[in-house]
Amino acid sequence: MSRTIRSHGRYRYSAIVDRPDFDWPDGRRLAVYIGLNLEHFDFGQGYGAVLAGGRREPDVLNYAWRDYGNRVGAWRLLELFESLKLPVGLIVNSAIADYCPELVTAYRARLDTELIAHGRTNSESQNEFDEAGEAALIAESRDRLTAAFGETPQGWLGPWIAQSEITPDLLAEAGFGYHLDWCHDDQPTWMATRDGGRILSVPYPQEINDIPSIVAHHIDYREFAARIVDQFDEMHEQSRAQPLVMGIALHPYIVGQPFRLRALRRALTHVASVRDDIWLTTPGAIARHFARMKQGARSC
Numbered sequence: 443m444s445r446t447i448r449s450h451g452r453y454r455y456s457a458i459v460d461r462p463d464f465d466w467p468d469g470r471r472l473a474v475y476i477g478l479n480l481e482h483f484d485f486g487q488g489y490g491a492v493l494a495g496g497r498r499e500p501d502v503l504n505y506a507w508r509d510y511g512n513r514v515g516a517w518r519l520l521e522l523f524e525s526l527k528l529p530v531g532l533i534v535n536s537a538i539a540d541y542c543p544e545l546v547t548a549y550r551a552r553l554d555t556e557l558i559a560h561g562r563t564n565s566e567s568q569n570e571f572d573e574a575g576e577a578a579l580i581a582e583s584r585d586r587l588t589a590a591f592g593e594t595p596q597g598w599l600g601p602w603i604a605q606s607e608i609t610p611d612l613l614a615e616a617g618f619g620y621h622l623d624w625c626h627d628d629q630p631t632w633m634a635t636r637d638g639g640r641i642l643s644v645p646y647p648q649e650i651n652d653i654p655s656i657v658a659h660h661i662d663y664r665e666f667a668a669r670i671v672d673q674f675d676e677m678h679e680q681s682r683a684q685p686l687v688m689g690i691a692l693h694p695y696i697v698g699q700p701f702r703l704r705a706l707r708r709a710l711t712h713v714a715s716v717r718d719d720i721w722l723t724t725p726g727a728i729a730r731h732f733a734r735m736k737q738g739a740r741s742c
Contacts (some may be wrong), residue, residue, distance in 0.1 A: 471681035482537040488565025515698015529554040539590035556724035561601035623644035653693035667705035
Protein backbone atom coordinates (compact mmCIF):
# COMPACT_ATOMS: atom_id res chain seq x y z
CA MET A 443 0.00 0.00 0.00
CA SER A 444 1.44 3.35 -1.00
CA ARG A 445 2.06 6.00 1.60
CA THR A 446 0.93 9.61 1.13
CA ILE A 447 3.55 12.17 2.09
CA ARG A 448 2.27 14.79 4.47
CA SER A 449 2.44 18.26 2.88
CA HIS A 450 2.51 21.76 4.31
CA GLY A 451 0.17 22.86 1.51
CA ARG A 452 1.76 26.28 1.21
CA TYR A 453 3.19 26.03 -2.32
CA ARG A 454 3.42 23.54 -5.18
CA TYR A 455 6.59 22.18 -6.71
CA SER A 456 8.14 24.44 -9.36
CA ALA A 457 11.48 23.76 -11.07
CA ILE A 458 13.50 26.94 -11.40
CA VAL A 459 14.36 26.08 -15.02
CA ASP A 460 10.66 26.03 -16.01
CA ARG A 461 9.50 29.41 -14.68
CA PRO A 462 8.71 32.58 -16.64
CA ASP A 463 11.74 34.82 -17.03
CA PHE A 464 11.91 38.33 -15.64
CA ASP A 465 14.46 40.99 -14.67
CA TRP A 466 15.17 42.89 -11.52
CA PRO A 467 15.23 46.71 -11.90
CA ASP A 468 17.39 48.13 -14.71
CA GLY A 469 17.72 44.71 -16.30
CA ARG A 470 19.77 43.27 -13.43
CA ARG A 471 19.70 39.51 -12.96
CA LEU A 472 21.06 39.00 -9.44
CA ALA A 473 19.56 40.70 -6.39
CA VAL A 474 21.86 40.75 -3.36
CA TYR A 475 20.89 41.81 0.14
CA ILE A 476 22.44 41.85 3.60
CA GLY A 477 20.23 40.78 6.51
CA LEU A 478 21.71 42.12 9.74
CA ASN A 479 20.19 40.55 12.84
CA LEU A 480 20.02 42.94 15.80
CA GLU A 481 19.06 40.85 18.82
CA HIS A 482 18.67 41.30 22.57
CA PHE A 483 18.47 38.51 25.14
CA ASP A 484 17.19 37.81 28.63
CA PHE A 485 19.88 37.62 31.29
CA GLY A 486 20.00 34.30 33.07
CA GLN A 487 17.26 32.51 31.10
CA GLY A 488 16.05 31.57 27.65
CA TYR A 489 17.74 30.72 24.38
CA GLY A 490 20.82 32.21 22.75
CA ALA A 491 23.72 31.19 20.53
CA VAL A 492 26.72 30.08 22.58
CA LEU A 493 30.44 30.51 22.20
CA ALA A 494 31.10 27.98 24.98
CA GLY A 495 28.45 25.39 25.81
CA GLY A 496 27.48 23.51 28.95
CA ARG A 497 27.35 26.51 31.27
CA ARG A 498 24.86 27.15 34.08
CA GLU A 499 22.72 30.26 34.34
CA PRO A 500 23.43 33.04 34.77
CA ASP A 501 25.68 32.40 31.80
CA VAL A 502 27.74 35.56 31.88
CA LEU A 503 30.26 34.41 29.27
CA ASN A 504 27.73 33.84 26.50
CA TYR A 505 25.39 36.68 27.45
CA ALA A 506 28.26 39.17 27.37
CA TRP A 507 29.59 37.73 24.09
CA ARG A 508 26.23 38.34 22.46
CA ASP A 509 25.94 41.82 23.98
CA TYR A 510 29.26 42.76 22.38
CA GLY A 511 27.41 42.78 19.08
CA ASN A 512 25.15 45.66 20.09
CA ARG A 513 27.80 47.62 21.98
CA VAL A 514 30.70 47.28 19.52
CA GLY A 515 30.25 44.88 16.60
CA ALA A 516 27.21 46.51 15.02
CA TRP A 517 28.90 49.91 15.06
CA ARG A 518 31.98 48.53 13.29
CA LEU A 519 29.71 46.89 10.73
CA LEU A 520 27.92 50.19 10.20
CA GLU A 521 31.25 51.77 9.25
CA LEU A 522 31.93 48.89 6.84
CA PHE A 523 28.52 49.06 5.16
CA GLU A 524 28.77 52.84 4.89
CA SER A 525 32.23 52.67 3.32
CA LEU A 526 30.94 50.25 0.65
CA LYS A 527 27.58 52.04 0.26
CA LEU A 528 25.63 48.84 0.94
CA PRO A 529 21.91 48.79 1.72
CA VAL A 530 20.97 46.74 4.78
CA GLY A 531 17.88 44.88 5.90
CA LEU A 532 17.73 45.45 9.67
CA ILE A 533 16.19 42.32 11.22
CA VAL A 534 15.32 43.62 14.66
CA ASN A 535 14.07 42.13 17.93
CA SER A 536 11.60 44.66 19.30
CA ALA A 537 13.46 44.51 22.64
CA ILE A 538 16.18 46.51 20.87
CA ALA A 539 13.78 49.49 20.85
CA ASP A 540 14.06 49.64 24.65
CA TYR A 541 17.67 48.54 25.05
CA CYS A 542 19.64 50.38 22.35
CA PRO A 543 17.34 52.26 19.94
CA GLU A 544 20.21 54.55 18.97
CA LEU A 545 21.75 51.63 17.07
CA VAL A 546 18.79 51.31 14.70
CA THR A 547 18.51 55.11 14.46
CA ALA A 548 22.15 55.38 13.37
CA TYR A 549 21.75 52.74 10.67
CA ARG A 550 18.62 54.40 9.32
CA ALA A 551 20.29 57.81 9.28
CA ARG A 552 23.46 56.72 7.48
CA LEU A 553 22.39 53.88 5.18
CA ASP A 554 19.64 52.76 2.83
CA THR A 555 17.85 50.42 5.23
CA GLU A 556 14.64 48.50 5.75
CA LEU A 557 13.19 47.59 9.14
CA ILE A 558 12.24 43.90 9.41
CA ALA A 559 10.46 42.47 12.45
CA HIS A 560 12.25 39.66 14.31
CA GLY A 561 9.95 38.90 17.22
CA ARG A 562 10.50 40.31 20.69
CA THR A 563 13.74 38.58 21.66
CA ASN A 564 15.74 35.59 20.49
CA SER A 565 15.54 34.28 24.03
CA GLU A 566 12.23 32.72 22.97
CA SER A 567 11.27 30.45 20.08
CA GLN A 568 8.23 31.39 18.03
CA ASN A 569 6.77 27.90 17.69
CA GLU A 570 6.46 27.31 21.43
CA PHE A 571 3.28 29.43 21.73
CA ASP A 572 -0.36 28.59 21.17
CA GLU A 573 -2.22 30.50 18.45
CA ALA A 574 -3.23 33.39 20.69
CA GLY A 575 0.25 33.68 22.15
CA GLU A 576 1.94 33.62 18.76
CA ALA A 577 -0.46 36.21 17.36
CA ALA A 578 0.30 38.43 20.37
CA LEU A 579 4.05 37.99 19.84
CA ILE A 580 3.75 39.05 16.19
CA ALA A 581 1.58 42.06 16.99
CA GLU A 582 3.77 43.21 19.87
CA SER A 583 6.93 43.08 17.77
CA ARG A 584 5.29 44.92 14.86
CA ASP A 585 3.70 47.62 17.02
CA ARG A 586 6.76 48.28 19.21
CA LEU A 587 9.03 48.71 16.19
CA THR A 588 6.49 50.97 14.50
CA ALA A 589 6.13 53.15 17.59
CA ALA A 590 9.88 53.40 18.19
CA PHE A 591 11.10 54.02 14.64
CA GLY A 592 8.13 55.33 12.68
CA GLU A 593 8.29 52.55 10.09
CA THR A 594 5.85 49.67 10.04
CA PRO A 595 7.76 46.53 9.09
CA GLN A 596 6.42 44.64 6.08
CA GLY A 597 8.78 41.69 6.48
CA TRP A 598 9.26 39.11 9.22
CA LEU A 599 11.98 36.69 10.32
CA GLY A 600 10.89 34.51 13.20
CA PRO A 601 13.02 34.10 16.31
CA TRP A 602 15.08 30.97 15.63
CA ILE A 603 13.25 30.64 12.29
CA ALA A 604 10.81 28.44 14.19
CA GLN A 605 7.44 28.59 12.48
CA SER A 606 4.34 26.91 13.83
CA GLU A 607 1.80 25.24 11.55
CA ILE A 608 -0.06 28.56 11.25
CA THR A 609 2.72 31.17 11.24
CA PRO A 610 2.21 32.22 7.57
CA ASP A 611 -1.52 32.69 8.27
CA LEU A 612 -0.89 34.83 11.35
CA LEU A 613 1.71 36.94 9.57
CA ALA A 614 -0.60 37.66 6.64
CA GLU A 615 -3.44 38.52 9.02
CA ALA A 616 -1.13 40.89 10.91
CA GLY A 617 -0.44 42.80 7.69
CA PHE A 618 2.98 41.39 6.77
CA GLY A 619 3.63 41.10 3.05
CA TYR A 620 6.55 38.68 3.20
CA HIS A 621 8.69 36.56 5.49
CA LEU A 622 12.25 35.22 5.39
CA ASP A 623 11.81 31.94 7.28
CA TRP A 624 12.08 29.43 4.40
CA CYS A 625 15.33 28.66 2.55
CA HIS A 626 13.83 26.43 -0.15
CA ASP A 627 14.52 28.51 -3.29
CA ASP A 628 16.62 31.20 -5.00
CA GLN A 629 13.56 33.16 -6.12
CA PRO A 630 10.62 34.50 -4.09
CA THR A 631 7.67 32.12 -3.69
CA TRP A 632 4.02 32.85 -3.06
CA MET A 633 2.70 30.83 -0.11
CA ALA A 634 -0.99 30.11 0.40
CA THR A 635 -2.60 31.19 3.66
CA ARG A 636 -5.95 30.35 5.17
CA ASP A 637 -9.13 31.98 3.89
CA GLY A 638 -7.69 32.20 0.37
CA GLY A 639 -4.88 34.63 1.12
CA ARG A 640 -1.18 34.48 0.41
CA ILE A 641 2.16 35.77 1.66
CA LEU A 642 5.48 36.02 -0.16
CA SER A 643 8.52 34.03 0.93
CA VAL A 644 11.77 35.86 0.12
CA PRO A 645 14.88 33.61 0.11
CA TYR A 646 16.96 33.78 3.28
CA PRO A 647 20.26 31.90 3.52
CA GLN A 648 21.06 29.19 6.03
CA GLU A 649 24.59 28.42 4.83
CA ILE A 650 25.66 31.97 3.97
CA ASN A 651 24.67 32.72 7.54
CA ASP A 652 27.22 33.15 10.30
CA ILE A 653 25.25 31.35 13.05
CA PRO A 654 24.84 27.93 11.33
CA SER A 655 28.24 28.22 9.66
CA ILE A 656 30.47 29.52 12.44
CA VAL A 657 28.59 28.75 15.67
CA ALA A 658 26.88 25.45 14.78
CA HIS A 659 29.33 23.97 12.25
CA HIS A 660 32.49 25.61 13.60
CA ILE A 661 33.92 26.52 10.22
CA ASP A 662 36.85 28.92 10.08
CA TYR A 663 35.87 32.57 9.67
CA ARG A 664 38.01 32.79 6.53
CA GLU A 665 36.06 29.87 5.10
CA PHE A 666 32.82 31.76 5.80
CA ALA A 667 34.14 34.77 3.88
CA ALA A 668 35.22 32.47 1.05
CA ARG A 669 31.72 30.98 0.96
CA ILE A 670 30.27 34.45 0.42
CA VAL A 671 32.61 35.04 -2.51
CA ASP A 672 32.01 31.62 -4.10
CA GLN A 673 28.26 31.83 -3.59
CA PHE A 674 28.21 35.26 -5.18
CA ASP A 675 30.40 34.34 -8.15
CA GLU A 676 28.43 31.18 -8.91
CA MET A 677 25.04 32.85 -8.55
CA HIS A 678 26.21 35.78 -10.67
CA GLU A 679 26.93 33.31 -13.47
CA GLN A 680 23.72 31.31 -12.90
CA SER A 681 21.62 34.47 -13.01
CA ARG A 682 22.25 34.75 -16.75
CA ALA A 683 19.69 31.96 -17.10
CA GLN A 684 17.30 32.84 -14.25
CA PRO A 685 16.98 35.95 -12.07
CA LEU A 686 18.12 35.05 -8.56
CA VAL A 687 18.22 36.32 -4.98
CA MET A 688 21.33 36.03 -2.81
CA GLY A 689 21.08 36.86 0.87
CA ILE A 690 23.93 37.28 3.35
CA ALA A 691 22.80 36.75 6.95
CA LEU A 692 24.95 38.33 9.64
CA HIS A 693 24.98 38.78 13.43
CA PRO A 694 27.12 41.56 14.95
CA TYR A 695 28.35 39.50 17.89
CA ILE A 696 29.86 37.02 15.41
CA VAL A 697 31.14 38.86 12.32
CA GLY A 698 31.52 42.07 14.31
CA GLN A 699 34.48 40.52 16.12
CA PRO A 700 37.57 42.29 14.72
CA PHE A 701 39.29 39.26 13.19
CA ARG A 702 36.10 38.12 11.45
CA LEU A 703 35.26 41.65 10.37
CA ARG A 704 38.48 41.90 8.39
CA ALA A 705 37.68 38.77 6.39
CA LEU A 706 34.09 39.89 5.88
CA ARG A 707 35.31 43.24 4.55
CA ARG A 708 37.29 41.46 1.84
CA ALA A 709 34.27 39.38 0.81
CA LEU A 710 31.84 42.30 0.70
CA THR A 711 34.35 44.44 -1.18
CA HIS A 712 34.41 41.70 -3.83
CA VAL A 713 30.61 41.77 -4.08
CA ALA A 714 30.46 45.58 -4.23
CA SER A 715 33.14 45.73 -6.93
CA VAL A 716 30.58 44.69 -9.57
CA ARG A 717 27.69 46.72 -8.20
CA ASP A 718 26.87 48.10 -11.66
CA ASP A 719 25.95 44.59 -12.82
CA ILE A 720 23.85 43.48 -9.82
CA TRP A 721 21.02 44.86 -7.71
CA LEU A 722 22.26 45.68 -4.19
CA THR A 723 19.01 46.04 -2.30
CA THR A 724 16.86 45.01 0.67
CA PRO A 725 14.42 42.11 1.09
CA GLY A 726 11.43 44.46 1.06
CA ALA A 727 12.45 46.00 -2.27
CA ILE A 728 12.79 42.48 -3.69
CA ALA A 729 9.32 41.58 -2.41
CA ARG A 730 7.73 44.73 -3.83
CA HIS A 731 9.31 44.31 -7.25
CA PHE A 732 8.36 40.64 -7.47
CA ALA A 733 4.79 41.24 -6.29
CA ARG A 734 4.27 43.92 -8.94
CA MET A 735 5.19 41.67 -11.80
CA LYS A 736 2.55 39.68 -13.67
CA GLN A 737 5.00 36.77 -13.79
CA GLY A 738 5.41 36.88 -10.04
CA ALA A 739 1.66 36.80 -9.51
CA ARG A 740 1.46 33.55 -11.52
CA SER A 741 4.55 31.88 -10.07
CA CYS A 742 4.44 29.79 -6.91
